[in-house]
Amino acid sequence: MKLCMIGTGYVGLVSGVCFSDVGNTVYCVDKDKKKIEELNKGNVPIYEPGLEEILKKNYKQNRLKFTTDLKKAVSSSDIIFICVGTPTKKNSNSADLKYVFSVAKELKKIIKSYKIIITKSTVPVTTGDKIENILKNLGHKRFYLSR
Numbered sequence: 308m309k310l311c312m313i314g315t316g317y318v319g320l321v322s323g324v325c326f327s328d329v330g331n332t333v334y335c336v337d338k339d340k341k342k343i344e345e346l347n348k349g350n351v352p353i354y355e356p357g358l359e360e361i362l363k364k365n366y367k368q369n370r371l372k373f374t375t376d377l378k379k380a381v382s383s384s385d386i387i388f389i390c391v392g393t394p395t396k397k398n399s400n401s402a403d404l405k406y407v408f409s410v411a412k413e414l415k416k417i418i419k420s421y422k423i424i425i426t427k428s429t430v431p432v433t434t435g436d437k438i439e440n441i442l443k444n445l446g447h448k449r450f451y452l453s454r
């Protein structure tokens with residue numbers, strides 16, 4: 308399958324690399340250009356045992372791609388994973404969901420055909436409904452899955 312990880316941090320990168328290793332083509336997208344440049348040079352920003360080796364193997368075999376081009380990655384993929392951060396808000400115990408909702412708004416502009424969207428970010432109950440509301444009226448059949 309063709310997969311798109313939006314957010315190439317601990318969760319998006321590790322999941323994306325593992326998905327590519329079982330045969331999927333994976334687009335890892337991040338808005339951090341420097342991170343994407345380094346990943347395209349084979350420089351892994353985090354330490355996870357075995358990650359660098361698996362990443363390099365799948366990158367060479369063209370199953371793993373690192374890009375800032377969200378539109379191309381989403382258009383080329385069947386399944387989209389939202390893996391952006393949800394930091395705790397200042398002076399509150401609740402999660403700041405602005406990055407998740409910002410991705411949903413970007414997806415609404417880009418998506419032109421059927422996609423499965425999965426929220427991998429840690430979010431409170433009802434966030435899936437809010438994302439679905441943002442994506443409403445895409446004008447074609449779609450399916451939404453929450454983590």
Ligand SMILES: NC(=O)c1ccc[n+]([C@@H]2O[C@H](COP(=O)([O-])OP(=O)(O)OC[C@H]3O[C@@H](n4cnc5c(N)ncnc54)[C@H](O)[C@@H]3O)[C@@H](O)[C@H]2O)c1
Nearest residue numbers: 314315316317318319337338339390391392393406428429
């Ligand atoms: N780190 C963990 O062990 C862990 C475990 C379980 C769940 N989670 C959850 O997973 C989510 C991601 O955590 P993480 O540790 O990978 O975060 P992270 O901060 O390491 O990575 C998030 C990435 O998303 C990118 N990003 C933000 N907005 C973007 C956008 N609009 N388009 C493209 N990229 C964008 C950031 O540049 C960053 O590289 C959080 O909700 C976290 O709570 C994390």
